[in-house]
Amino acid sequence: MTGVVTNQALRRRGADTLLVLAVAAVYYGAARLGLLEQLVRGQVTPLWPPTGIAVAGLLVFGLRIWPGVALGAFLANVAIGPTPLTVLAIMVGNTLAPVCSYLLLRRAGFRNDLDRLRDALALVFLGALGGMLISATLGSSVLVLSGALPAGDFWRTWSVWWTGDAMGVLVVAPFLLVLRKARWPRGVALRRWAEAVALLVGTLAATLLATAGNSASLLFLVFPFLIWAAFRFELAGAASCALGVSTLAILAAGAGTGPFAHRDLFTNMVTLQAFNGATALTALLLAAVITERNRTHGEIKRLCARLTDMVAAMPDHPVTDQWQTDDPEDPGGRAGGGQP
Numbered sequence: 620m621t622g623v624v625t626n627q628a629l630r631r632r633g634a635d636t637l638l639v640l641a642v643a644a645v646y647y648g649a650a651r652l653g654l655l656e657q658l659v660r661g662q663v664t665p666l667w668p669p670t671g672i673a674v675a676g677l678l679v680f681g682l683r684i685w686p687g688v689a690l691g692a693f694l695a696n697v698a699i700g701p702t703p704l705t706v707l708a709i710m711v712g713n714t715l716a717p718v719c720s721y722l723l724l725r726r727a728g729f730r731n732d733l734d735r736l737r738d739a740l741a742l743v744f745l746g747a748l749g750g751m752l753i754s755a756t757l758g759s760s761v762l763v764l765s766g767a768l769p770a771g772d773f774w775r776t777w778s779v780w781w782t783g784d785a786m787g788v789l790v791v792a793p794f795l796l797v798l799r800k801a802r803w804p805r806g807v808a809l810r811r812w813a814e815a816v817a818l819l820v821g822t823l824a825a826t827l828l829a830t831a832g833n834s835a836s837l838l839f840l841v842f843p844f845l846i847w848a849a850f851r852f853e854l855a856g857a858a859s860c861a862l863g864v865s866t867l868a869i870l871a872a873g874a875g876t877g878p879f880a881h882r883d884l885f886t887n888m889v890t891l892q893a894f895n896g897a898t899a900l901t902a903l904l905l906a907a908v909i910t911e912r913n914r915t916h917g918e919i920k921r922l923c924a925r926l927t928d929m930v931a932a933m934p935d936h937p938v939t940d941q942w943q944t945d946d947p948e949d950p951g952g953r954a955g956g957g958q959p
Contacts, residue, residue, distance in 0.1 A: 635683055638680060638683075638684060638687070639683075639684055639686050639687035639690070640687065640690075641687070642672075642673075642676050642680075642684045642687030642688060642691065643686075643687040643688075643690040643691040643694065644691070645672055645691070646669045646672055646673060646687065646688060646690075646691025646692065646695070647691045647694045647695050649668040649669045649672050649791075650667075650668075650669045650691065650692075650694075650695035651695070652668060653666060653667050653668050653669065653783075653787075654695075654699070655873075656869050656870070656872075656873040664779075664783050665779065665782065665783050665786065665869055665872065665888065665891055665892060665895070666783055666786045666787055666790065666865060666866075666869050666895065667783040667784050667786070667787040668787050668791045669691065669692070669695065669713070669787065670713075670716065670717055670751060670754070670784045670785075670787035670788050670791075671787040671788050671789075671790060671791025671792040671794075671795065672787075672791060672792075672795065673688045673691075673713075673714075673717035674717045674720050674721060674724075674746055674750075674788050674792045675791070675792040675795035675796055675799075676688070676795075677717055677718065677720075677721035678721060678724065678729070678731050678792075678796065679731065679796070679799060682718070682721070685714060685718055688713070688714050688717060688718075689710055689711075689713075689714040692709070692710040692713035692714055693706065693707075693710045696709050696710060696713075701762075701765050701766075701767040702765055702767075704765070705761050705762065705765045705767065708757060708758075708761040709754075709757070709758045709761060711757065712753055712754040712755075712756075712757030712758050712761075713754050713758070715753050715754070715757075716750050716751050716752075716753040716754035716784065717750065719749075719750045719753055720745065720746040720747075720749070720750030720751070720788065721746075721750075723741075723745040723746070723749060723750060724741055724742065724745055724746050727741045727745055728741075729741050729742070729745075729746075731796050732796075732800075733793060733796060733797075733854055733903075733906075733907055733910070734854075734907065734910040734911060734914060735907060735910075735911050736904065736907045736908050736911055738907060739903045739904050739906075739907035740904070742788065742789070742792065742793070742903070743789065743900065743903070743904075746788050746792070747784075747785040747786075747788035747789045748785055750788075751781055751784035751785045751788065752781060754780065754781075754784050755777050755778075755780040755781035755784060756777065756781075758780055759773055759776045759777040759780055760773075762776065775885070778888070779888060782888075782892045782896075786865065786892070786895050786896070786899065789896070789899035789900070789903065790861055790862050790865050790895070790898075790899050791862065793854060793858040793861075793902075793903055794858040794859060794861075794862045796858075797854055797855045797858050797859075801855070814851065815852070815856075818844065818847055818848055818851070818852070818856065818860070821844050821847075822841065822844040822845075822848070822860050822863060822864065823863065823867075825840040825841045825843075825844055826840075826841050826863070826864050826867045826868070827867065828840060829841060829877070829878075830867055830868055830870075830871035830876065830877040830878070830879075831871075831876070831877050832877055832878065833877065833878065833880065834878060835878040835890055837878065838868070838878060838894050841864050841898065842897075842898075842901060844860060845857060845860055845861065845864070845898065845901050845902045845905075846901070846905060848860040848902065848906075849901075849902060849905040849906040849909055850905075850909055853906050853909055853910045853913070854903075854906040854907070854910060856906075857902035857903065857905065857906035858902060858903070858906070860902060861898050861899050861901075861902035861903070864898050865895045865898055865899065868891060868894055868895060868898075869891065869895075872887050872890075872891045875887075878890065879891065
């Protein structure tokens with residue numbers, strides 16, 4: 620019996636080790652992709668996908684994967700950090716931020732399905748805006764103290780770091796939480812597939828048009844498609860569209876094209892992060908509201924169906940007057956003591 624328990628423990632430990640290594644590999648790969656669009660000092664980006672991966676991984680697998688987050692953060696920063704001590708400090712910040720976000724979300728009763736408005740609000744304010752203050756503050760402070768960053772650039776770096784980490788949570792985490800439950804749909808009507816393809820093509824076309832024009836007002840063209848995705852495909856469609864729109868906008872900002880051409884870094888950052896924030900919030904909050912409404916409507920329909928079945932199953936007992944008798948000559952029941 621002891622040998623069986625020992626073997627089970629070894630298998631569980633081996634599975635946990637593989638899971639931690641997988642999280643570290645995915646974190647590192649996402650970090651390398653994120654660094655392709657760096658804006659400040661070669662390591663601060665407007666969208667940091669690893670934070671979304673870390674938060675989603677913790678929500679799904681629990682705190683046992685935090686070493687994978689720490690290892691991935693260390694590998695991502697070791698090649699670009701000015702000193703080993705700075706790299707370790709940034710690694711600590713990049714690990715503590717998603718762990719604190721996870722603890723705050725669990726304390727708030729967050730559900731991974733994101734099917735309630737309160738879950739979407741918790742992810743915005745606790746998971747993204749609140750928890751990511753740790754990594755931005757610690758990382759920017761360490762860069763200034765190590766001399767790698769001028770003190771005058773602290774707030775600019777901090778703002779880019781914080782919004783980039785927050786956008787990673789708002790854009791990437793919902794997509795991954797949806798992706799973990801994704802299954803190939805069966806029995807879907809052809810018109811539903813046609814609608815999905817039309818939504819995809821329309822979203823890409825509107826985003827490319829918005830990021831190719833010189834006016835920032837063209838960016839508003841994508842919002843009708845985000846609303847369409849939320850209403851018709853709930854979180855799955857909204858999260859996917861938000862991720863695609865934000866990615867294309869970041870690529871345009873990095874290349875300095877469209878509404879981001881011939882403008883300084885600060886202006887581009889304000890425009891980009893305002894657009895990405897509005898995109899993520901519109902998709903996430905509206906999808907949560909629609910999902911909650913549809914679930915409530917479905918529960919009401921089920922309750923009505925059950926009530927109908929219960930009423931139909933009740934025996935048919937005719938209601939009779941308490942004074943009525945079977946005597947045809949005494950229909951009023953007076954012989955039985957009724958009132959004259």
